[in-house]
Amino acid sequence: MQHKVIVVGAGLAGSEAAWQLAERGVFVHLYEMRPKKTTPAHHTGAFAELVCSNSLKSLDAATAAGTLKHELAVLGSFVLACALESRVPAGGALAVDRETFSALVSQRLSTHPGIEVHNEELTDIEGIRAGGTPVIIATGPLTSDALADNLTALIGQERLAFFDAAAPIVEADSLDRERLFAQSRYDKSGADYLNAPMTQEHYEAFIHELTSAQRVILKEFEGADLFQACQPVEEVARCGLDTLRYGALKPIGLTEPKTGRRPWAVVQLRPENKAGTAYNLVGFQTNLSFSEQQRVFRMIPGLEHAVFARYGVMHRNTFIDAPQVLDRSLALRADTQIRFAGQITGTEGYVEAIGTGLFAALCTYAQLLGKEPPRLPKEGVLGALLAYATDPTVTDYQPLHVNYGIMAPLDPPIKRKRERYAAYSKRALHAMEDFRAQQGHLSFVPAYEMPSLQ
Numbered sequence: 001m002q003h004k005v006i007v008v009g010a011g012l013a014g015s016e017a018a019w020q021l022a023e024r025g026v027f028v029h030l031y032e033m034r035p036k037k038t039t040p041a042h043h044t045g046a047f048a049e050l051v052c053s054n055s056l057k058s059l060d061a062a063t064a065a066g067t068l069k070h071e072l073a074v075l076g077s078f079v080l081a082c083a084l085e086s087r088v089p090a091g092g093a094l095a096v097d098r099e100t101f102s103a104l105v106s107q108r109l110s111t112h113p114g115i116e117v118h119n120e121e122l123t124d125i126e127g128i129r130a131g132g133t134p135v136i137i138a139t140g141p142l143t144s145d146a147l148a149d150n151l152t153a154l155i156g157q158e159r160l161a162f163f164d165a166a167a168p169i170v171e172a173d174s175l176d177r178e179r180l181f182a183q184s185r186y187d188k189s190g191a192d193y194l195n196a197p198m199t200q201e202h203y204e205a206f207i208h209e210l211t212s213a214q215r216v217i218l219k220e221f222e223g224a225d226l227f228q229a230c231q232p233v234e235e236v237a238r239c240g241l242d243t244l245r246y247g248a249l250k251p252i253g254l255t256e257p258k259t260g261r262r263p264w265a266v267v268q269l270r271p272e273n274k275a276g277t278a279y280n281l282v283g284f285q286t287n288l289s290f291s292e293q294q295r296v297f298r299m300i301p302g303l304e305h306a307v308f309a310r311y312g313v314m315h316r317n318t319f320i321d322a323p324q325v326l327d328r329s330l331a332l333r334a335d336t337q338i339r340f341a342g343q344i345t346g347t348e349g350y351v352e353a354i355g356t357g358l359f360a361a362l363c364t365y366a367q368l369l370g371k372e373p374p375r376l377p378k379e380g381v382l383g384a385l386l387a388y389a390t391d392p393t394v395t396d397y398q399p400l401h402v403n404y405g406i407m408a409p410l411d412p413p414i415k416r417k418r419e420r421y422a423a424y425s426k427r428a429l430h431a432m433e434d435f436r437a438q439q440g441h442l443s444f445v446p447a448y449e450m451p452s453l454q
C-alpha cells in the first residue's frame with residue numbers, strides 16, 4: 001500500500017517537503033489556500049512565492065548562509081535547484097527572477113504524479129488526518145487565523161507567538177572585552193552577563209541618537225496590545241531621559257571593576273548559547289531600521305565593531321515555541337506523526353525554510369519505513385540551527401537564521417575570523433556528506449554542485 005502524507009502550505013518549506021516525499025514514492029496531499037484566500041504579504045497564487053527580497057543571500061561557502069546552500073545541494077534540495085535555474089546576476093548572492101522561480105516550483109509540483117494539490121485553506125489538523133496520516137505543517141509566518149486557532153488548541157495558547165519582537169544578537173568575537181566586564185546583577189548565578197558601562201555623558205548622547213533614529217513604521221504594530229506587551233527600546237527611551245536607566249539599562253547591583261563604582265547606566269549582554277559565541281542585547285527589542293541599529297548600537301561601549309548575527313525585528317510572525325513542543329525531528333512531542341517545517345518553527349529565512357522542509361520530509365519518510373528519524377550533524381549549519389530550535393533548555397525562544405555564532409566551537413580553536421569561518425564551512429560540508437553516506441535507506445535524490453562565486 002502506498003504511504004500518504006499531508007503537507008499544509010506550499011511555501012518554501014512545504015514545496016520542498018512535498019517534492020522530497022513524492023520523489024520517494026509517498027503520495028502527498030498538498031494544501032495551499034492561495035489564491036482563494038491570501039495573506040497580508042503574498043500577491044499571487046503561485047507556490048514558493050518570495051514575499052519580500054528576491055535574494056536568497058550569499059553563495060560564498062565561507063559564510064553561514066552560503067554553507068547552508070552547499071549543505072542543501074548535498075541533500076539534493078528541489079527548491080534550491082529551482083532557484084539556481086531562475087538565477088539573476090547578483091554578485092556573490094543567489095538572487096532569482098521571482099516569477100520564473102515560483103512558476104518552476106508550481107509547475108513541477110502540480111504535474112508530479114505523486115502529488116495532489118488541494119486549493120483550500122486547512123483549518124483542522126486532527127480532522128483531516130482521519131486514520132492517522134502523517135502531517136507536515138508548513139504554513140509560515142502568516143499562517144491563517146483559523147489554523148492558528150486550531151494550533152493553539154493542539155499545542156496550548158502559550159506555545160504560539162503572533163509577533164516577533166526580538167532584540168539584536170551580536171557575535172562574541174566582535175566585542176571589545178577591554179571595555180566590558182563580566183558580572184551578574186548582585187553577583188547572583190556567576191558572571192554570565194557581559195556589561196557595557198556608560199558614563200552620564202555617554203548615556204545621554206546614546207539616548208539622543210536612539211530616540212531620533214529612523215524607525216520602520218509598521219501599521220499593524222500601532223495597536224496598544226503589542227506596545228504594552230513588548231515595547232521597543234526606542235519607544236521606552238522616548239518616555240523620558242532617565243526611563244531606560246530605571247529599566248533595561250539600570251546599573252543597580254553592578255560594580256565596574258576598573259573604577260570600583262556603580263556606572264551611570266549599563267547595557268547587559270546575555271549569552272545566547274552555552275559556548276558563549278553570541279550575545280543578546282537585553283531589553284533591546286526594536287523597530288529601528290537595520291542600518292540605524294548598526295549605527296546607534298555600535299555607540300555602546302565595547303560594541304564599536306559589533307557584528308550582528310541578527311538584527312532586532314518586530315513584525316507579524318506566527319511561530320511555535322519549538323524548544324518546548326518539538327523533538328529533534330521537528331515532530332510534536334505529544335504526537336510524533338505531526339511535524340512542523342519552515343518559519344512556523346521559529347527558524348527564519350528563505351533558505352532555512354527550504355532546509356527545514358527537506359529535513360521534515362526525511363524524518364517523515366524514515367518514520368514511514370519504521371526507522372528512527374535521522375539526526376542532522378550538529379557540526380553543520382542546518383544541524384546547529386535545529387539543535388538550537390529544539391533544545392528544551394532554551395527559554396524565551398526567538399526566531400533565528402543560520403549563523404556561525406551558534407556553531408559548536410572548533411577544536412582546537414582558530415582565532416582569525418576568516419580562517420575560522422572557512423574551517424566551520426569545511427567541517428559542515430564533510431559532516432553533511434558523511435550524513436548522506438550513512439543514511440542510505442533514506443533514498444536520497446541526486447546531489448548537485450553549487451556554482452562557484454563570480
Ligand SMILES: Cc1cc2nc3c(=O)[nH]c(=O)nc-3n(C[C@H](O)[C@H](O)[C@H](O)COP(=O)(O)OP(=O)(O)OC[C@H]3O[C@@H](n4cnc5c(N)ncnc54)[C@H](O)[C@@H]3O)c2cc1C
Pocket residue numbers: 008009010011012013014031032033034038039041042048049051052053054120121122123138139140141142143144147316341342343344348349350351353
Ligand atoms: C513580510 C515578510 C517579509 C519577509 N522578507 C524576507 C526576506 O526578505 N528574506 C528572507 O529570507 N525571509 C523573509 N521573510 C521570512 C519568510 O517568510 C520566510 O523566510 C519564508 O517565506 C518562510 O517560508 P515558509 O515556507 O515557512 O512560509 P511561506 O513561504 O509563507 O509559506 C506558507 C504557505 O502556507 C500557506 N498557508 C497559510 N495558512 C494556510 C492554511 N491554513 N491552509 C493552507 N495554506 C496555508 C500560505 O498561503 C503560504 O503559501 C519575510 C517574512 C515576511 C512575513
